Amino acid sequence: MRVMAQVAMVMNLDKCIGCHTCSVTCKQTWTNREGVEYAWFNNVETKPGIGYPKRYEDQERWKGGWELDRKGRLRLRGGSRTQRLLSLFANPDMPSIDDYYEPITYDYDTLLSAPAGEHTPVARPKSLLTGEDTAITWGANWEDDLGGAPEHAPGDPNLEGIREKVKFEFERTFMFHLPRLCEHCLNPACVSACPSGAMYKREEDGIVLVDQDKCRGWRMCVSSCPYKKVYLNHVTGKAEKCTFCFPRVEAGQPTVCSETCVGRLRYLGIVLYDADAVTAALSVPDPEDLLDAQRALILDPHDPEIAREALAQGIPHDWLEAARQSPVHALISKYKVALPLHPEYRTAPMVWYIPPLSPVLDAVTAVDGDSSDPDDVFHAIRDLRIPVEYLANLFTAGDPEVVAGVLMKLAGMRGHMRNRSLDGTVDQGLLDSIGLTAEEVEDLYRLLAIAKYEDRYVIPPAHKEDAARLAGLETGCPLDGEGGPGMGGEAPGRGAVSLSLSAPPRKGVKR
Ligand code: SF4
Ligand code: SF4
Structure with missing residues (x-):
């Protein structure tokens, strides 16, 4: 491993x-x-x-x-x-x-310099590639x-x-x-x-x-x-x-x-994975098995044996701790509500998505159902297959059951929290149907609905000692230099992180 x-x-x-x-x-x-x-x-x-x-x-x-x-x-x-x-x-x-x-700009100069006339001047679209007038299509x-x-x-x-x-x-x-x-x-x-x-x-x-x-x-x-x-x-x-x-x-x-996301819907964190198992996991013949294979690559940082192995292989203590606190690990591996985009491409993507319940809720409302009633939503998930099948083509290589399971967890979580807030009751049947305990559902709710900045982003800083190890290597922003960000100026944060870890790879991580 x-x-x-x-x-x-x-x-x-x-x-x-x-x-x-x-x-x-x-x-x-x-x-x-x-x-x-x-x-x-x-x-x-x-x-x-x-x-x-x-x-x-x-x-x-x-x-x-x-x-x-x-x-x-x-x-x-x-x-x-x-x-x-x-x-x-x-x-x-x-x-x-x-x-x-075709990227465009507008001829703003015309607006500023047109002489007074009968008609309002118009800023025509100009191609940023040719500088000529263009049509936006x-x-x-x-x-x-x-x-x-x-x-x-x-x-x-x-x-x-x-x-x-x-x-x-x-x-x-x-x-x-x-x-x-x-x-x-x-x-x-x-x-x-x-x-x-x-x-x-x-x-x-x-x-x-x-x-x-x-x-x-x-x-x-x-x-x-x-x-x-x-x-x-x-x-x-x-x-x-x-x-x-x-x-x-x-x-x-x-x-x-992530920092500027208005919806506060992004989560960032560390996951530990077994690099030796990647090729075999992505070689499973049936694309519908790729989601489980990809999830299985992600290691449990709470497992004492994994933790021991991680530390022995040079993962720093604070990174291991960050992996344990990682909201990303919780959503992917513990609650299994996050899914990878197009696992069938076999690249093992590391930006995961919690599929939206909203298309199903809209469908419930459209047939005069109650979108806050888990029963109505569960029926819609089972009966109105269109959004579910579409989401399955995006996130599970076409397996609608996995998407339906995630949507039911989300609907069940809403139902549970509504019961708790309205009359303080717990519907054990509802919890059983989504396979989570009340404590787990409430933890998932905290993470999805009201997580604070420090709960959404658990990112351990880079280690200076690693940077020292790289001191002999050329470091810096890969987009820096002529034509780089900031018109060839310094990369953002470069000054603050002078010992950047952006050197070329130190050993064989190319596959
Ligand atoms: S992820 Fe969505 S909500 Fe967040 S900033 Fe982008 S468009 Fe807005
Ligand atoms: S890591 Fe490479 S293959 Fe994967 S999404 Fe980014 S650019 Fe594409």
Whole structure:
């Protein structure tokens, strides 16, 4: 067993209001510069919808992530190393700018300098790529709040098999928001596909970064990432991606998207996992078994044997303690309400989601049911399969029973807390039906409904002694330098964390 620590995130989708604050603050911090105008390290999509870039979840088209070969071994969908090298100069699986969107600005000067006249001056949209007038025809969330749903949402790959059943008249379908960022996968396809060795996964906390000095702009990471969360900077010609705000994380602070999230729906913490078991876990033949296989990789930090092994292998005491307090570990492994996005891509993503109950509650209300009555909600979960099947295509490789189980836990938790608050009763039958004790449900409620800042973010600071060990190595922000964040200035937090751990990997964590 090789015990490693990973920074992971959970998002509670019921609380996302689609305000895009996370995307905007991330952009201000990391991609507010030339060359990456079109890039949103964090974006928020409306689902159902085709997403950003368009239909990125269609791996038949984009060939991202991993698949099993005939012998049951993991191999990149994009082909063997030789095949990928042969397509270096003409990669057929590369999204074009049209698949993202053409970034624009407005001709604000006209508003300021137009002479007095009969008509109000108009600021025309200008392409940020060509500087010419352009028409706005697409955006990173063109389908916001189902705005484009009747026209585009039927093309959502997650509707495979249920497309006919979902009616896309605006008022009859369901919707929710899906914030997305790099998944900092345990088995990152981007790292394995990079011919230059520029993509790497940090040994100390699992954050996946790009070494800008080594990147040669081959873009194999872009095509092989099934979540399409690596972007080419068209000015520097190098790949860029979400850094999990590592300068903040090293200082024990949450990522910018988490810190500024209006819905307070993000949780950050450490999980311990067995790095030796990753390949076998992700090689299970049935995609529906991948969720359990992925959960089984995550080790229980309360287990004395795991704790002993972790300490013996160099996990610091305070990191072990943080893993025990981790809200992420509780939501993924203890309460099993968080699910990974598209486990079938076999990358073992480390941003997990609590599926939204709201589409089901809307359906209950639509048939004059009581959305606060667990019985009505349980019936809806069993009878109104559309939202559940859709969520299953997103989070469980198509197994609706797992999603239904999570939604029932959430509905049961609401029912229990309502009984407690209204008349102080405990419905043991309700608790039995969701397999949790009253104490556990109340703990889950505290975590999901009223958790404080320090309960949502349990991030141990980086260790200076590690940094000292790295003193001989070149350190610094992977996006720093010419064209880096802050227009080539210092990376955020760099001064505060002068002994940054962002050096290239120290030993074989590339898979
Ligand atoms: S989600 Fe992130 S870590 Fe995973 S393959 Fe894509 S870029 Fe790599
Ligand atoms: S800031 Fe929070 S609530 Fe707003 S869109 Fe982002 S994840 Fe959702």
